[in-house]
Amino acid sequence: MTGSRTELRYRDGARAIAPIAVAALAFGVTFGVLAREAGMEALAALTMSATTFAGSAQFAAASILGAGGGVAAAVAAAALLNARYAPISLSVAPEFHGSPARRLVESQLIVDESWAVSRRPDGRYDRRVLVGAGLVLYACWVGGTSVGAAAGEALGDPESLGLDAAFPALFLALLVPQVRSRRALAAAVVGGAIALALLPLAPAGVPIVAASGACLLGWSRA
Amino acid sequence: MSAVWIVVLAVGAATVALKAVGPVLLGGRELPQPLTGVVGLLAPALLAALVVTQVAGADEYEVVADERLLGLAAAAVALLLRAPLLLVIVVAAATTAAARALG
Numbered sequence: 001m002t003g004s005r006t007e008l009r010y011r012d013g014a015r016a017i018a019p020i021a022v023a024a025l026a027f028g029v030t031f032g033v034l035a036r037e038a039g040m041e042a043l044a045a046l047t048m049s050a051t052t053f054a055g056s057a058q059f060a061a062a063s064i065l066g067a068g069g070g071v072a073a074a075v076a077a078a079a080l081l082n083a084r085y086a087p088i089s090l091s092v093a094p095e096f097h098g099s100p101a102r103r104l105v106e107s108q109l110i111v112d113e114s115w116a117v118s119r120r121p122d123g124r125y126d127r128r129v130l131v132g133a134g135l136v137l138y139a140c141w142v143g144g145t146s147v148g149a150a151a152g153e154a155l156g157d158p159e160s161l162g163l164d165a166a167f168p169a170l171f172l173a174l175l176v177p178q179v180r181s182r183r184a185l186a187a188a189v190v191g192g193a194i195a196l197a198l199l200p201l202a203p204a205g206v207p208i209v210a211a212s213g214a215c216l217l218g219w220s221r222a
Numbered sequence: 223m224s225a226v227w228i229v230v231l232a233v234g235a236a237t238v239a240l241k242a243v244g245p246v247l248l249g250g251r252e253l254p255q256p257l258t259g260v261v262g263l264l265a266p267a268l269l270a271a272l273v274v275t276q277v278a279g280a281d282e283y284e285v286v287a288d289e290r291l292l293g294l295a296a297a298a299v300a301l302l303l304r305a306p307l308l309l310v311i312v313v314a315a316a317t318t319a320a321a322r323a324l325g
Contacts, residue, residue: 019310019311020311023315040230044230047231048230048233051233051234051237051238052233052234052237053237054237057237058233061229065226071229071232074229075228075236078236078237079233079237082233083240085241088241088244089241089245090244090248090261091244091261092244093245093247093248093253094248094251094252094253096244097249098249098250103245103246104242104246106245107242107246108241108242110241116269160319160322160323162289162314162315162318162320163315164318165293165297165317165318166315167272167276168272168273168276168290168314169294169311169313169314169315170311171272171273172273172294172298173301173307173310173311175265175273176301178265178269179266183263184263184266185266187266188269189270191267191268191269191271192270195275196274199274199278199283199284199285200284201283202283203283204279204282207274207275208271208275211267211268212264213267214267215263215264215266215268218261218262219259
Protein backbone atom coordinates (compact mmCIF):
# COMPACT_ATOMS: atom_id res chain seq x y z
CA MET A 1 0.00 0.00 0.00
CA THR A 2 1.42 3.32 -1.02
CA GLY A 3 0.01 6.80 -0.73
CA SER A 4 -2.18 8.33 1.95
CA ARG A 5 -5.82 7.45 2.33
CA THR A 6 -6.72 10.69 0.60
CA GLU A 7 -4.71 9.92 -2.51
CA LEU A 8 -6.12 6.43 -2.51
CA ARG A 9 -9.67 7.70 -2.73
CA TYR A 10 -8.87 9.90 -5.73
CA ARG A 11 -7.22 6.86 -7.27
CA ASP A 12 -10.20 4.68 -6.29
CA GLY A 13 -12.34 7.02 -8.37
CA ALA A 14 -9.99 6.82 -11.33
CA ARG A 15 -9.94 3.06 -11.07
CA ALA A 16 -13.71 2.78 -10.67
CA ILE A 17 -14.32 4.71 -13.87
CA ALA A 18 -11.62 3.00 -15.96
CA PRO A 19 -13.99 0.41 -17.49
CA ILE A 20 -16.01 3.19 -19.16
CA ALA A 21 -13.09 5.46 -20.07
CA VAL A 22 -12.48 3.80 -23.46
CA ALA A 23 -16.10 4.41 -24.43
CA ALA A 24 -15.87 8.05 -23.30
CA LEU A 25 -12.71 8.48 -25.38
CA ALA A 26 -14.31 6.94 -28.47
CA PHE A 27 -17.39 9.14 -28.18
CA GLY A 28 -15.17 12.17 -27.60
CA VAL A 29 -13.51 11.45 -30.95
CA THR A 30 -16.93 11.02 -32.53
CA PHE A 31 -18.09 14.34 -31.14
CA GLY A 32 -15.01 16.06 -32.60
CA VAL A 33 -15.76 14.58 -36.01
CA LEU A 34 -19.48 15.36 -35.94
CA ALA A 35 -18.85 18.89 -34.72
CA ARG A 36 -16.58 19.58 -37.69
CA GLU A 37 -19.17 18.10 -40.04
CA ALA A 38 -21.78 20.34 -38.43
CA GLY A 39 -19.71 23.38 -39.34
CA MET A 40 -18.01 23.99 -35.99
CA GLU A 41 -14.35 24.92 -36.16
CA ALA A 42 -11.96 22.73 -34.15
CA LEU A 43 -11.47 25.37 -31.44
CA ALA A 44 -15.24 25.70 -30.98
CA ALA A 45 -15.63 21.93 -30.64
CA LEU A 46 -12.80 21.79 -28.13
CA THR A 47 -14.15 24.76 -26.16
CA MET A 48 -17.53 23.08 -25.95
CA SER A 49 -16.06 19.81 -24.64
CA ALA A 50 -13.91 21.68 -22.12
CA THR A 51 -16.74 23.84 -20.74
CA THR A 52 -19.89 21.78 -21.23
CA PHE A 53 -18.36 18.32 -20.64
CA ALA A 54 -21.65 16.48 -21.16
CA GLY A 55 -21.99 14.18 -24.15
CA SER A 56 -25.67 14.11 -24.95
CA ALA A 57 -26.11 17.89 -24.79
CA GLN A 58 -23.09 18.46 -27.02
CA PHE A 59 -24.27 15.96 -29.64
CA ALA A 60 -27.70 17.57 -29.62
CA ALA A 61 -26.37 21.11 -30.00
CA ALA A 62 -23.97 20.15 -32.80
CA SER A 63 -26.57 18.18 -34.73
CA ILE A 64 -29.09 21.02 -34.51
CA LEU A 65 -26.46 23.48 -35.76
CA GLY A 66 -25.49 21.06 -38.53
CA ALA A 67 -29.10 20.69 -39.61
CA GLY A 68 -29.42 24.46 -39.90
CA GLY A 69 -31.50 24.84 -36.75
CA GLY A 70 -31.32 28.14 -34.93
CA VAL A 71 -29.19 29.24 -32.00
CA ALA A 72 -32.19 29.23 -29.69
CA ALA A 73 -33.15 25.66 -30.58
CA ALA A 74 -29.61 24.38 -30.07
CA VAL A 75 -29.19 26.13 -26.71
CA ALA A 76 -32.63 25.11 -25.46
CA ALA A 77 -32.10 21.45 -26.36
CA ALA A 78 -28.71 21.34 -24.68
CA ALA A 79 -29.99 23.15 -21.58
CA LEU A 80 -32.90 20.70 -21.25
CA LEU A 81 -30.53 17.76 -21.60
CA ASN A 82 -28.35 19.14 -18.85
CA ALA A 83 -31.16 20.25 -16.53
CA ARG A 84 -30.68 17.00 -14.57
CA TYR A 85 -27.42 18.43 -13.29
CA ALA A 86 -29.32 20.80 -10.99
CA PRO A 87 -30.71 18.00 -8.77
CA ILE A 88 -27.49 16.00 -9.19
CA SER A 89 -25.37 18.91 -8.00
CA LEU A 90 -27.69 19.46 -5.02
CA SER A 91 -27.32 15.81 -4.02
CA VAL A 92 -23.52 16.09 -3.71
CA ALA A 93 -23.43 19.64 -2.29
CA PRO A 94 -22.78 18.64 1.35
CA GLU A 95 -19.53 16.93 0.33
CA PHE A 96 -17.92 19.95 -1.35
CA HIS A 97 -15.79 22.09 0.94
CA GLY A 98 -13.25 24.88 0.58
CA SER A 99 -13.48 28.24 -1.12
CA PRO A 100 -16.32 28.99 -3.55
CA ALA A 101 -13.76 29.04 -6.40
CA ARG A 102 -12.56 25.56 -5.52
CA ARG A 103 -16.12 24.30 -5.24
CA LEU A 104 -16.93 25.85 -8.62
CA VAL A 105 -13.96 24.17 -10.30
CA GLU A 106 -14.50 20.76 -8.68
CA SER A 107 -18.22 20.82 -9.43
CA GLN A 108 -17.42 20.90 -13.14
CA LEU A 109 -16.19 17.30 -12.85
CA ILE A 110 -19.75 16.20 -12.11
CA VAL A 111 -21.05 14.03 -14.93
CA ASP A 112 -23.55 11.16 -14.73
CA GLU A 113 -20.82 8.55 -14.55
CA SER A 114 -18.54 10.24 -11.97
CA TRP A 115 -21.58 11.07 -9.82
CA ALA A 116 -22.89 7.51 -9.96
CA VAL A 117 -19.60 5.81 -9.02
CA SER A 118 -19.06 8.21 -6.11
CA ARG A 119 -22.18 7.09 -4.25
CA ARG A 120 -21.38 5.27 -1.06
CA PRO A 121 -23.39 2.44 0.48
CA ASP A 122 -24.60 4.81 3.23
CA GLY A 123 -26.28 7.02 0.61
CA ARG A 124 -23.78 9.88 0.77
CA TYR A 125 -21.29 10.72 -1.97
CA ASP A 126 -17.49 10.61 -1.88
CA ARG A 127 -16.17 13.85 -3.35
CA ARG A 128 -12.67 12.48 -3.90
CA VAL A 129 -13.95 9.49 -5.82
CA LEU A 130 -16.11 11.85 -7.90
CA VAL A 131 -13.15 14.12 -8.64
CA GLY A 132 -10.79 11.23 -9.46
CA ALA A 133 -13.33 9.65 -11.80
CA GLY A 134 -14.29 13.02 -13.29
CA LEU A 135 -10.67 13.88 -14.11
CA VAL A 136 -10.20 10.64 -16.04
CA LEU A 137 -13.43 11.18 -17.96
CA TYR A 138 -12.55 14.82 -18.62
CA ALA A 139 -9.15 13.87 -20.06
CA CYS A 140 -10.74 11.19 -22.26
CA TRP A 141 -13.56 13.45 -23.43
CA VAL A 142 -11.51 16.56 -24.20
CA GLY A 143 -8.57 14.52 -25.57
CA GLY A 144 -10.92 12.49 -27.75
CA THR A 145 -12.60 15.64 -29.03
CA SER A 146 -9.28 17.16 -30.04
CA VAL A 147 -8.28 13.99 -31.90
CA GLY A 148 -11.63 13.86 -33.72
CA ALA A 149 -11.67 17.55 -34.54
CA ALA A 150 -8.08 17.45 -35.83
CA ALA A 151 -8.23 14.13 -37.70
CA GLY A 152 -11.66 14.85 -39.13
CA GLU A 153 -12.55 11.22 -39.27
CA ALA A 154 -13.27 8.68 -36.60
CA LEU A 155 -10.76 5.96 -35.92
CA GLY A 156 -13.63 3.52 -35.94
CA ASP A 157 -17.36 3.75 -35.48
CA PRO A 158 -18.06 3.45 -31.73
CA GLU A 159 -21.48 2.05 -32.51
CA SER A 160 -20.11 -0.79 -34.66
CA LEU A 161 -18.00 -1.67 -31.61
CA GLY A 162 -21.15 -1.64 -29.46
CA LEU A 163 -19.74 1.11 -27.25
CA ASP A 164 -23.10 2.88 -27.05
CA ALA A 165 -24.31 -0.14 -25.08
CA ALA A 166 -21.50 0.38 -22.54
CA PHE A 167 -23.32 3.33 -20.92
CA PRO A 168 -26.66 1.68 -20.08
CA ALA A 169 -24.67 -1.36 -18.87
CA LEU A 170 -22.65 0.88 -16.54
CA PHE A 171 -25.77 2.59 -15.17
CA LEU A 172 -27.48 -0.78 -14.65
CA ALA A 173 -24.43 -2.13 -12.81
CA LEU A 174 -24.41 0.95 -10.56
CA LEU A 175 -28.18 0.80 -10.04
CA VAL A 176 -28.33 -2.83 -8.83
CA PRO A 177 -26.56 -2.34 -5.47
CA GLN A 178 -28.77 0.71 -4.77
CA VAL A 179 -32.13 -1.02 -4.82
CA ARG A 180 -31.72 -3.00 -1.62
CA SER A 181 -34.55 -1.17 0.14
CA ARG A 182 -38.20 -1.15 -0.89
CA ARG A 183 -38.25 2.63 -1.22
CA ALA A 184 -35.17 2.65 -3.46
CA LEU A 185 -36.65 -0.09 -5.62
CA ALA A 186 -39.90 1.88 -5.89
CA ALA A 187 -37.98 5.03 -6.89
CA ALA A 188 -36.08 3.08 -9.57
CA VAL A 189 -39.23 1.48 -10.99
CA VAL A 190 -41.16 4.77 -11.01
CA GLY A 191 -38.19 6.71 -12.41
CA GLY A 192 -37.64 4.18 -15.18
CA ALA A 193 -41.34 4.08 -16.00
CA ILE A 194 -41.60 7.87 -16.20
CA ALA A 195 -38.59 8.01 -18.53
CA LEU A 196 -39.99 5.26 -20.77
CA ALA A 197 -43.44 6.84 -20.90
CA LEU A 198 -42.07 10.27 -21.81
CA LEU A 199 -39.44 9.18 -24.36
CA PRO A 200 -41.90 9.23 -27.30
CA LEU A 201 -43.78 12.29 -26.01
CA ALA A 202 -41.31 14.87 -24.76
CA PRO A 203 -38.15 16.55 -26.08
CA ALA A 204 -34.87 14.83 -25.20
CA GLY A 205 -33.80 15.61 -21.65
CA VAL A 206 -37.32 16.01 -20.28
CA PRO A 207 -37.82 12.27 -19.59
CA ILE A 208 -34.74 12.19 -17.35
CA VAL A 209 -35.61 15.37 -15.47
CA ALA A 210 -39.20 14.20 -14.96
CA ALA A 211 -37.94 10.81 -13.75
CA SER A 212 -35.91 12.50 -11.04
CA GLY A 213 -39.31 13.50 -9.62
CA ALA A 214 -39.63 9.88 -8.48
CA CYS A 215 -37.27 10.71 -5.62
CA LEU A 216 -40.13 12.73 -4.08
CA LEU A 217 -41.24 9.30 -2.80
CA GLY A 218 -38.67 9.97 -0.09
CA TRP A 219 -40.19 13.28 1.03
CA SER A 220 -41.77 12.71 4.45
CA ARG A 221 -39.60 9.83 5.53
CA ALA A 222 -36.48 11.81 6.39
CA MET B 223 -19.89 36.55 -33.19
CA SER B 224 -20.93 33.52 -35.25
CA ALA B 225 -23.95 31.40 -34.36
CA VAL B 226 -21.63 28.51 -33.53
CA TRP B 227 -19.73 30.47 -30.93
CA ILE B 228 -22.90 31.88 -29.37
CA VAL B 229 -24.15 28.30 -28.93
CA VAL B 230 -20.80 27.09 -27.57
CA LEU B 231 -20.57 29.87 -24.99
CA ALA B 232 -24.26 29.85 -23.99
CA VAL B 233 -24.40 26.06 -23.55
CA GLY B 234 -21.06 26.12 -21.70
CA ALA B 235 -22.21 28.86 -19.32
CA ALA B 236 -25.56 27.18 -18.67
CA THR B 237 -23.92 23.82 -17.94
CA VAL B 238 -21.25 25.31 -15.68
CA ALA B 239 -24.02 27.00 -13.69
CA LEU B 240 -26.19 23.85 -13.49
CA LYS B 241 -23.29 21.74 -12.22
CA ALA B 242 -22.10 24.39 -9.77
CA VAL B 243 -25.42 25.36 -8.21
CA GLY B 244 -25.30 22.83 -5.35
CA PRO B 245 -21.60 22.90 -4.43
CA VAL B 246 -21.23 26.70 -4.75
CA LEU B 247 -24.45 27.83 -3.04
CA LEU B 248 -24.74 25.09 -0.42
CA GLY B 249 -21.25 23.60 -0.39
CA GLY B 250 -20.35 21.84 2.84
CA ARG B 251 -23.74 22.43 4.45
CA GLU B 252 -26.12 19.59 5.14
CA LEU B 253 -29.34 19.65 3.15
CA PRO B 254 -32.54 20.48 5.06
CA GLN B 255 -34.03 17.38 6.68
CA PRO B 256 -37.00 16.77 4.35
CA LEU B 257 -34.66 17.06 1.37
CA THR B 258 -32.27 14.40 2.66
CA GLY B 259 -34.79 11.63 2.10
CA VAL B 260 -35.62 13.00 -1.35
CA VAL B 261 -32.00 13.27 -2.44
CA GLY B 262 -31.31 9.76 -1.14
CA LEU B 263 -33.70 8.40 -3.74
CA LEU B 264 -32.29 10.50 -6.57
CA ALA B 265 -29.65 7.91 -7.46
CA PRO B 266 -32.00 4.95 -8.02
CA ALA B 267 -34.57 7.14 -9.83
CA LEU B 268 -32.06 8.84 -12.13
CA LEU B 269 -29.95 5.75 -12.78
CA ALA B 270 -33.05 3.80 -13.83
CA ALA B 271 -34.02 6.69 -16.12
CA LEU B 272 -30.51 6.79 -17.60
CA VAL B 273 -30.63 3.05 -18.29
CA VAL B 274 -33.96 3.51 -20.08
CA THR B 275 -32.99 6.57 -22.14
CA GLN B 276 -29.56 5.21 -23.06
CA VAL B 277 -30.90 1.86 -24.16
CA ALA B 278 -34.21 2.81 -25.79
CA GLY B 279 -33.76 6.45 -26.75
CA ALA B 280 -33.28 7.48 -30.36
CA ASP B 281 -33.84 10.66 -32.21
CA GLU B 282 -36.58 12.83 -30.81
CA TYR B 283 -39.89 11.32 -29.77
CA GLU B 284 -39.06 7.67 -30.25
CA VAL B 285 -38.63 4.48 -28.27
CA VAL B 286 -36.63 1.82 -30.06
CA ALA B 287 -35.67 -1.75 -29.22
CA ASP B 288 -32.41 -2.42 -31.04
CA GLU B 289 -29.12 -4.22 -30.52
CA ARG B 290 -28.42 -2.14 -27.40
CA LEU B 291 -31.23 -4.03 -25.64
CA LEU B 292 -29.47 -7.35 -26.32
CA GLY B 293 -26.28 -5.85 -24.90
CA LEU B 294 -28.12 -4.72 -21.78
CA ALA B 295 -29.71 -8.15 -21.35
CA ALA B 296 -26.27 -9.75 -21.60
CA ALA B 297 -24.99 -7.24 -19.03
CA ALA B 298 -27.85 -8.19 -16.70
CA VAL B 299 -26.87 -11.86 -16.96
CA ALA B 300 -23.24 -10.97 -16.26
CA LEU B 301 -24.38 -8.99 -13.20
CA LEU B 302 -26.42 -11.96 -11.96
CA LEU B 303 -23.25 -14.07 -12.25
CA ARG B 304 -21.47 -11.40 -10.18
CA ALA B 305 -19.04 -10.49 -12.94
CA PRO B 306 -16.77 -7.48 -12.29
CA LEU B 307 -17.79 -4.12 -13.80
CA LEU B 308 -15.24 -4.22 -16.60
CA LEU B 309 -16.51 -7.62 -17.74
CA VAL B 310 -20.15 -6.46 -17.55
CA ILE B 311 -19.37 -3.53 -19.84
CA VAL B 312 -17.28 -5.60 -22.27
CA VAL B 313 -20.06 -8.20 -22.47
CA ALA B 314 -22.64 -5.49 -23.24
CA ALA B 315 -20.50 -3.89 -25.95
CA ALA B 316 -19.43 -7.21 -27.51
CA THR B 317 -22.99 -8.54 -27.60
CA THR B 318 -24.27 -5.35 -29.22
CA ALA B 319 -21.40 -5.29 -31.72
CA ALA B 320 -21.94 -8.97 -32.61
CA ALA B 321 -25.69 -8.45 -33.07
CA ARG B 322 -25.02 -5.49 -35.37
CA ALA B 323 -22.42 -7.40 -37.37
CA LEU B 324 -24.84 -10.31 -37.82
CA GLY B 325 -27.89 -8.12 -38.38
